[in-house]
Amino acid sequence: MEHESLGQIFVITLLSSNFVLAMFLGLCPFLGVSGKLETAVPMGIATSFVMLVASLCAYGLNLLLGYFELEFLRLISYIVVIASTVQLVEMAMKKFSPALFRALGIYLPLITTNCAVLGVALFQTARGYDLGQSIAFSLGGGAGFTLALVLMAGVRERLKLSDIPGAMQGTALSLMLAGLLSLAFMGFGGIGVAR
Amino acid sequence: MTMGAKQVTNMEQLLEGIWKQNPVFVMTLGMCPTLAVTVSGFNALGMGVATTFVLVCSAGLISLLRNFIPKEVRIATYIVIIATFVTLVDYIIQAVSLALYDALGAFIQLIVVNCIILGRAEAHAAKSPSLPAVLNAFGMGVGFTIGLLALGSVREILGAGKLFGVTLFGADFQPWVVMVLPPGGFFVLGAWLLLFAWWARRKEANHGA
Amino acid sequence: MSNQRTDIPPADITGSGRLVATLGLVTMICGALIVAVWQWTLPAIAANKKVMLERGVKALVPDAARIVEYDAAADGIHPAQGDPVAGAVRFYATYDGGGKLLAIAAEGGARGYADVVRVLYGYRPGCECIFGIRVVQMKETPGIGDKIITDAAFVANFDKLDVSLATDMKSLANDVKTVKHGSKKFGWEIDAITGATITSKAVGRGINDSVQVLLPRLRPHLEQLEKGASS
Numbered sequence: 001m002e003h004e005s006l007g008q009i010f011v012i013t014l015l016s017s018n019f020v021l022a023m024f025l026g027l028c029p030f031l032g033v034s035g036k037l038e039t040a041v042p043m044g045i046a047t048s049f050v051m052l053v054a055s056l057c058a059y060g061l062n063l064l065l066g067y068f069e070l071e072f073l074r075l076i077s078y079i080v081v082i083a084s085t086v087q088l089v090e091m092a093m094k095k096f097s098p099a100l101f102r103a104l105g106i107y108l109p110l111i112t113t114n115c116a117v118l119g120v121a122l123f124q125t126a127r128g129y130d131l132g133q134s135i136a137f138s139l140g141g142g143a144g145f146t147l148a149l150v151l152m153a154g155v156r157e158r159l160k161l162s163d164i165p166g167a168m169q170g171t172a173l174s175l176m177l178a179g180l181l182s183l184a185f186m187g188f189g190g191i192g193v194a195r
Numbered sequence: 196m197t198m199g200a201k202q203v204t205n206m207e208q209l210l211e212g213i214w215k216q217n218p219v220f221v222m223t224l225g226m227c228p229t230l231a232v233t234v235s236g237f238n239a240l241g242m243g244v245a246t247t248f249v250l251v252c253s254a255g256l257i258s259l260l261r262n263f264i265p266k267e268v269r270i271a272t273y274i275v276i277i278a279t280f281v282t283l284v285d286y287i288i289q290a291v292s293l294a295l296y297d298a299l300g301a302f303i304q305l306i307v308v309n310c311i312i313l314g315r316a317e318a319h320a321a322k323s324p325s326l327p328a329v330l331n332a333f334g335m336g337v338g339f340t341i342g343l344l345a346l347g348s349v350r351e352i353l354g355a356g357k358l359f360g361v362t363l364f365g366a367d368f369q370p371w372v373v374m375v376l377p378p379g380g381f382f383v384l385g386a387w388l389l390l391f392a393w394w395a396r397r398k399e400a401n402h403g404a
Numbered sequence: 405m406s407n408q409r410t411d412i413p414p415a416d417i418t419g420s421g422r423l424v425a426t427l428g429l430v431t432m433i434c435g436a437l438i439v440a441v442w443q444w445t446l447p448a449i450a451a452n453k454k455v456m457l458e459r460g461v462k463a464l465v466p467d468a469a470r471i472v473e474y475d476a477a478a479d480g481i482h483p484a485q486g487d488p489v490a491g492a493v494r495f496y497a498t499y500d501g502g503g504k505l506l507a508i509a510a511e512g513g514a515r516g517y518a519d520v521v522r523v524l525y526g527y528r529p530g531c532e533c534i535f536g537i538r539v540v541q542m543k544e545t546p547g548i549g550d551k552i553i554t555d556a557a558f559v560a561n562f563d564k565l566d567v568s569l570a571t572d573m574k575s576l577a578n579d580v581k582t583v584k585h586g587s588k589k590f591g592w593e594i595d596a597i598t599g600a601t602i603t604s605k606a607v608g609r610g611i612n613d614s615v616q617v618l619l620p621r622l623r624p625h626l627e628q629l630e631k632g633a634s635s
Contacts, residue, residue: 027226072442076278113308115227122301167393179381190602279434283441290448
């Protein structure tokens with residue numbers, strides 16, 4: 001695992017090991033925000049940014065904790081860093097793009113509880129990635145998350161014009177759709193893996 | 196009379212999380228672990244118990260400290276408390292069963308971002324005395340575990356022909372492998388929600404007519 | 405300090421000293437809890453890990469009476485303590501009842517179809533070959549990728565996998581390679597499973613990556629290991 005190249009890690013995390021559709025991370029916003037394309041893209045980008053920052057901080061924190069042999073504080077430190085990053089992103093967005101801030105509403109602070117963000121930090125630590133690999137991993141993860149969000153939003157927008165049976169509406173439908181997307185993404189299996 | 200009313204409310208607290216506000220089927224919270232680890236009944240049970248532990252302990256501690264935590268830092272404090280109990284449960288699982296630990300993997304630590312726990316803390320534990328808070332949290336945990344088990348058992352039965360490791364069908368059974376793969380998780384949960392929604396609509400229709 | 409504004413009761417605004425104090429106190433309580441439970445579970449966790457390790461190694465080397473853990477670093481081999489040191493390869497030297505070195509066991513892993521595939525392989529210094537593997541961790545597709553455990557022909561690949569060192573003792577004479585099913589010609593090749601090529605290749609890569617690093621580091625110290633240096 002430590003010998004994987006950056007390109008491989010990016011492609012694998014984007015497609016065959018997609019955070020949402022294969023690893024089940026980031027499902028709450030995936031099911032909640034993906035109703036409209038206009039909100040899906042900014043949400044994806046905001047989350048990707050937080051994931052990148054979280055990845056960098058996690059790498060640094062891990063070195064620090066290892067040096068002082070305080071590994072048991074890992075989870076607490078990761079989550080505190082993530083919460084702070086989201087707070088900063090919120091404040092920046094409020095200042096520079098208030099319309100977007102209002103559009104994303106409650107989902108912006110909810111990035112803190114997005115499994116994908118903490119997942120990036122935890123998985124990269126568990127796999128022992130170095131700095132370059134961690135960055136490739138978080139970029140791939142963020143791109144994959146955005147991709148899944150956009151795909152889902154596109155399909156759901158189209159479905160608004162369809163006649164869906166009453167019981168199926170809502171989350172049940174989203175989940176079935178997600179299942180189909182996940183099945184499709186399984187076709188990417190093996191992509192980027194070394195020969 | 197107050198004693199009687201309080202007793203009823205406590206029981207209601209417990210049951211609320213199991214049926215009316217079931218985290219998996221009604222509130223659709225905590226999706227990530229729900230789909231990721233429910234490839235077998237045993238894993239589902241393990242995750243459910245771990246989450247219930249964190250729910251109950253954090254609700255208890257937060258409820259105890261609710262009058263001391265200033266509201267400006269409440270979210271930060273809740274998160275630290277929840278993260279603490281998740282770290283504890285991580286070590287406890289390792290000490291009890293390495294097999295379960297390997298199966299659940301990083302999702303044990305991801306319990307800390309399970310929306311259910313923070314949601315309960317914010318909506319309930321911060322405002323109630325200890326006993327109702329703990330009972331409510333326990334009910335939520337049980338409801339969550341039931342949801343996980345419903346998912347895990349179906350996926351294990353269809354996808355591996357077993358339940359809790361016990362082989363159910365004969366050697367001719369062709370397992371429906373997709374059920375233990377990611378798409379299967381989505382499909383099975385979607386099917387359960389469909390079932391619940393259909394049943395709820397029927398109930399409504401019957402009452403309306 | 406004039407108090408013109410009477411609409412805001414002062415009790416609602418918490419001073420920052422109080423905020424910091426609360427956070428600090430809570431963090432201290434939590435920190436103490438974590439350290440306490442960590443200390444309490446440490447022996448149980450270590451015992452669990454030891455049991456799992458022994459189970460795995462014993463399955464490979466049934467006659468093993470004693471297992472000694474080492475880390476093979478660039479500067480030599482050291483008795484293992486705790487988690488593997490960065491850059492070092494953890495290996496297990498197994499001895500029989502009489503103290504004779506039976507085999508070396510080590511782990512190798514590489515990404516397969518779904519996630520990492522980790523195998524524990526057994527190496528006999530005498531024949532410079534791998535004599536068996538055990539799959540330690542695998543999340544491959546049931547019925548397809550998991551054939552690496554059940555497929556008899558695939559498992560037979562590892563009865564005598566040639567991993568001899570080149571004359572300079574710094575690398576393998578031939579890389580361990582997974583080839584298409586049916587086209588295996590040499591002792592250092594692995595016949596893949598039809599329809600499960602990716603998983604088969606992962607096993608091959610995992611073993612190759614591990615032996616390429618471990619065996620050259622191991623060679624100079626074989627005598628020391630055979631003497632059964634106690635640790």
